[in-house]
Amino acid sequence: AQSVTQPDIHITVSEGASLELRCNYSYGATPYLFWYVQSPGQGLQLLLKYFSGDTLVQGIKGFEAEFKRSQSSFNLRKPSVHWSDAAEYFCAVGVNNNAGNMLTFGGGTRLMVKP
Amino acid sequence: DGGITQSPKYLFRKEGQNVTLSCEQNLNHDAMYWYRQDPGQGLRLIYYSQIVNDFQKGDIAEGYSVSREKKESFPLTVTSAQKNPTAFYLCASSNAIYNEQFFGPGTRLTVL
Numbered sequence: 567a568q569s570v571t572q573p574d575i576h577i578t579v580s581e582g583a584s585l586e587l588r589c590n591y592s593y594g595a596t597p598y599l600f601w602y603v604q605s606p607g608q609g610l611q612l613l614l615k616y617f618s619g620d621t622l623v624q625g626i627k628g629f630e631a632e633f634k635r636s637q638s639s640f641n642l643r644k645p646s647v648h649w650s651d652a653a654e655y656f657c658a659v660g661v662n663n664n665a666g667n668m669l670t671f672g673g674g675t676r677l678m679v680k681p
Numbered sequence: 682d683g684g685i686t687q688s689p690k691y692l693f694r695k696e697g698q699n700v701t702l703s704c705e706q707n708l709n710h711d712a713m714y715w716y717r718q719d720p721g722q723g724l725r726l727i728y729y730s731q732i733v734n735d736f737q738k739g740d741i742a743e744g745y746s747v748s749r750e751k752k753e754s755f756p757l758t759v760t761s762a763q764k765n766p767t768a769f770y771l772c773a774s775s776n777a778i779y780n781e782q783f784f785g786p787g788t789r790l791t792v793l
Contacts, residue, residue, distance in 0.1 A: 575721075600781065609685075609771055609784035610724075656723065660781070667712055667731070667775055669782055673723040 568593040568659050572672035579647050580680045587642040587675050589631075589657030598660030599640040600669070601631055605653045613655075616640065627651070652679045683708050685785035687772050692790045694759070694766065702757045702788045704772035711775075713755035714782065717741060718769040727770075730755055759790060767792045 569592045579585055591597060598617050602610040614625025621633040631642045640657060657672040685706045694700045706713065712731050716724040726739030730749040744763025749755055755774075759766045769789050773782040 598781075602784075607769075607787070607789070609687075609786045610773075611784070612781065615781055668726075668729070671724045 568597070568661050568670050570657050570659050570670055570672035572655075572657055572675050574675050575673070576676045576678065578678040578680060581649050582646050585642075585644045585647045585651070585677070587655050587657075587677070589640045589642065589672060590638055591640065591657075591659045592638065593659055593661065596635075599631075599633060600658040600660065601625065601629070601640075601642050602656045602658065603627075603653050604656065604674075610656065613642070647677075647679055649679045649681065652677055685772060685774055685783055687770075687785035687788050689788060690786065692788055694790060694792050696792060697761045699758055699760050700790065702759070702770055702772075702790070704755045704757065704785060706753055706755075706772075706774045706783075706785075708774055708776075708783060709752070710783070711752070713749070714773045714775075715739075715745070715747065715755070715757045716771045716773065718771060718787075724771065727757065766790055 571590045573588050600615045601613040603613050604610045613629050614623050616623050616633045624630050629644050633640050654674045654676045656674045658669045661668050688703045714729040715727040725741050727745050728747040730736035733752050736747050736749050746758045769787050771787045772785040775782045
């Protein structure tokens, strides 16, 4: 079965600093990969997705992620963090099987931004 | 505007009561999902439906029930059998080809 690990439960960065959130997945085939962001008390918003092709994908709000097959990773990056980026971030792997189109989520990383 | 709506935003329930959470989408998606989120935890799948009049249990279906009579609607009932129902509930939908799921704003259920 597929699984997703986000090793960092909490991360604190200073405003203007660069950011990298880690995501490792376990899946036998090439997965669909996603990053979502959730503000407190809100639903999840899709930041970016990888289906195939270029392994560096660009998303909304200045985020990007790189798919590295050899490392089974899909880390999220942003060159300069803004205070409004403080939120919880979820990595997910998508699988199509007999059960249907499913997503498996990591446990999330809570990002705090220092002024 | 296309999207997913959930109602109510906040819901309070007395112990022993059943409550129903509404989820509606106008994205013309075939698949719909219900997740539960507890503080500091990720999302856990309760039920999902790939097509009208069909649904499947997820990882934590005990104490919950659903129906899918219309493509755009997927209500979730939290029954009195659910021993710890206080949580944040998220509904999502996706198309048939890709797994990209679109989420509603959530319903926070509190048992008094």
